[in-house]
Amino acid sequence: MNFTQLQKSLREKVEETAKNVFNVELENISAEIPPRTELGDLAFPVAFELAKQIKQQTGEKQNPRNIAEQIKTALEANEFVEKVEVAGAGYLNVFYNRAKFLSEGLTAEVLPKLNLSNKLESPKICIEHTSVNPNKAAHIGHVRNSVLGDTFVRISRADGNRVEVQNYIDNTGVQVADVVVGFIYLLEMKLDDIKNLDTELKEKAGNFDYYCWDLYARVGQEYAVNEELKAKRAKVLHLIEEGKNETSELADYVATRNVECILQTMERLGIRYDLLPRESEILHLQFWAKAFELMKNLGVIRLESEGKNAGCWVMPFDSHTANEDHEADKILVRSNGTVTYTGKDIAYQLWKLGELGMDFYYKLFSTYADGKEVWVTTDEPQEIPKTFAAQPPPFGHGEMVYNVIDTRQAYPQEVVKKGVSLISPEKGERASHHLSYEMVALSPEAAAELGFQISDEDKSKSFIEMSGRKGLGVKADDLITRLETNALAEVEKRHSELTLDEKNSIAHQIAVGALRYFLLKFTRNTVVVFDFKEALAFEGETGVFCQYSSVRANSIFKKLDETDLETAIKTISENHSEIAEILSGEDEVWALIALASRLEETISHAVAATEPAILAKYTFGLAKAFNLFYHNHKILSEENPSKKSLLIVTADLTRRSLTAALDTLGIEVPERM
């Protein structure tokens, strides 16, 4: 019996009692954690609602406190319940049997559902995140997407789901075309020149994606003054979409190299992928044609014969009202016969849900250091010898699909969902989720620090939007490196005796902890105004604080003998009454045990609310509670053996929970700090 299970059974008991005693059917009654430990471990403010319902049904007026008294008796029958108090106007405050819980929780796994995540019978969900246009280096805004997505992946797995991670590669869009225009027309380079440049950059420890970052910004500037160059863009874009020509080969090289660079950046943050679906295949394999056929056969789209959309295939979209500027209907096929982005996206979403009725071909893209494979889509059947280890796993067919895309795409995402629903009504509505989040903008100070001139208009704003086209943004690799450098200096101060490798490794873990937590502590719909001072902080509400608490907890166990934990567990289970006695006077210790026991429940909450910040806040709270415990109780020098055992077991439970929570946030616990 863990916290989650007990809560469920108590809740059922309340519902049962309401039905049997008062003849009232209650659904999803709320159970809450009382504001203070003195008020118990679980509270049901259910008597108020019951009093109301009874009055409605029978006209009889009942005092909420009397109602609560009757439920109280039913709840106290549970062996894990120590007592129930009726408090205030009619709250039911449940106090758990502390000692019984502790002995039960001693050896229990903190995340029991995690092992379900690689079982075939577990529900499969597809999560798309990152999806950076492969024409430049990733910036901090992309990192928010990836960290949010990756953390949601980890949370979903911890909640028992089988997860497939997709990183969509828009390798045939205008953004790639712009960089290609730069290479061909501004730099007058051919594919071989670019390959040579790439080699040169590698020798100078420069990055191909950084080079493209600057080139992209330069092309943007040129477009403003050079109409001729701008005219080349459409031509280049067309050649790239068509494929199998010199320009498309060059574009493919550029896009693929950028994808490799971005994957490396994300690997630094512990973010990995299973599949890279590319737009080129969605085009060449005619995914849209299939979706188009499905929609036409079902009669859910129509060809406009007159009006301003004449000649276009449109999808009715009545949730938005038409006005003078905009039609309510959404164009999927232009009057020239080409498909819009939305059309392609509907086809892709159908594939993710296993509802399109066709599939990509796949080949191996790369292998991570530990052997994990990343696959990429391709438009030709691949001959992979059966003896070869790498066979593509079955991709797509998600029971649920989450798209991590910024909130500015809310409207197109809504259209996609609607489109899918037209073809597959029940699945489209239920299974498609837009996991939206607000952008990362720059504080005026941060923009100035990056060396950008701030216009008077921007100065009056509280934040400045980043822009790849202007080259305005904090590059992910720069920030990670800066965090690592700062962390290394701190490690150096404290542990100069370590080897450089050890110090670097710790500094890296700290940098990742700081950055991931910084991006996760904000809820999704909060605009993150990036400020260097805040992002580089290692104190206060940071990932580093949480890591430090874990390291402290671990250091206790380094100083204990290996058998001490076992002995403590034995002592606890053998001296039940004595432990109960001690615990009854140690609210703070019990509060920590209770909090540490709520990881599973917190993760379920975070999944249900699709909000990773819930777990981040919980982790920080747990770390803080542990630090307080650490400060108030000296474990190694405790003389009472029962008390010492209690403290050891509490510290062990907390560190296991804290480590698991941090792991779910993608943050490692260093050996020392």
Add this chain to the structure above:
RNA sequence: GCUCUCGUAGCUCAGUUGGAUAGAGCGAACGCCUCCUAAGCGUUAGGUCGCAGGUUCAAUUCCUGCCGAGAGCACCA
């Protein structure tokens, strides 16, 4: 014009099926390293939860209006 999101301490933010005395971090002032790591702990100061109504036993939370901020509404992706 229409749609969506937001307004909580000096600053940055939590508060997610309506519940008990609205919480953190930073910043400010003052304490704590003979003692398991001070990347830590404690104390103090700081709030008409934008404004006005409504629903409710109960509203920061739900509804309406107003004020203010941001985003979105292409035969662009």
